[in-house]
Amino acid sequence: MKNIENVHPALLGSLTTPGTSEKFINFSPGPTSLPTAVEEEIAAGFQKSGLTSLALSHRSPEFLSILDHAITSMRRIMAIPDDYEILFAHGGGHGQFAAVPLNLCHDKSDIATYVVNGTWTKRAAGEAEKYCTINEIDGRDPETGMYTSFPELTEENIDPESKYIYMCSNETVNGIELFRLPVLPESRKHIPLVVDASSDFTTKPVNWHGNNVGVLFACASKNIGHPGLTVAIVRKDLLGEDKASPLCPGVFNYTINAEAENLWNTAATFNIEVVGFLMDWLEREGGVVENERRSIAKSKILYDVIDNSNGFYGTPVDNHALRSRMNIPFNIDGGNEKLTNEFLIESWNKGMVGLRTLTPFGVGEYLRASLYNGVTEDDAVYLADFMKEFVHKNKAK
């Protein structure tokens, strides 16, 4: 975008609203706002005198109890069985794109199957290609070339020699979600599933053993905390001294970090404490079952407006069984640029931000409402009401 001085801040993705609106709702795809109660707890911590986790040594007993609390409560809330390690890594989701093949493939000739059905799985496969041999299951719609579905997993497309099968349970950009993990064909059930749950972790239960989950990871900055921390939950039989590639850096090595109980190097102390706060919040609110109910409710509020708008709003994923509850892409009047800009400016004036992120890949025609843990059902209603009003005002134009 040239001539930035003349562009309205809402069109530049500004998160600072005029301050005259009664509300502030952050629909950003991440990093984004956490639940208000968690943000208040963080703020109160800064006001306390003495040490906060920003100043605590990661070797101090104070931090050890913060770390233990984050792990124990996550294990309880997400029902993570004892044969899984909970690791806190640096490097975000992108770090895990490399860490997964580096830990699960010893040599470049080792095969890994990648289900590529959106931006993030494509990126993950591209990174893994440096360290292993990829068997790709292409999830594009053969007619449109777009990522709008999740491909069927069969004996034919899963190489039986695969060290793992990689998938993403919520493709954040494309708006495709698996509400439950896939069941593999009988003859492939021995292959561990690796799941990128960066944008849907904590919003639904995980059947760890039932779906043969080997690794599930999530960068913190969508649902559970801030950038700078990634959770990697790794089944213990995948650990072992000579399993990983000899080139795997220590900071990414699951075995080294499990043995050092997350303290091989300096842990992201403050970020881990925030995850603990979020877990406490989740437990107080009724855990994963209640959280899933909320996700269903929040997303339905918006999809109903889209589906009942007589085509004024459109969303790319037709299959209701795959429409993301986390990220709802929608266009306005088939991508009408003038109306889209008006929508962005008017909603921003009403305190709603993050509906369009300027990325290096351009803006595209779709806006996107992200409904992570920081967004309430009331917030979704506020956006839905605005969307209805906007149709009403503009349908005759």
Ligand SMILES: *Cc1c(COP(=O)(O)O)cnc(C)c1O
């Ligand atoms: C955001 C996101 C990532 C990338 O995370 P970074 O922390 O930016 O590396 C990876 N996968 C999914 C599904 C995401 O939503």
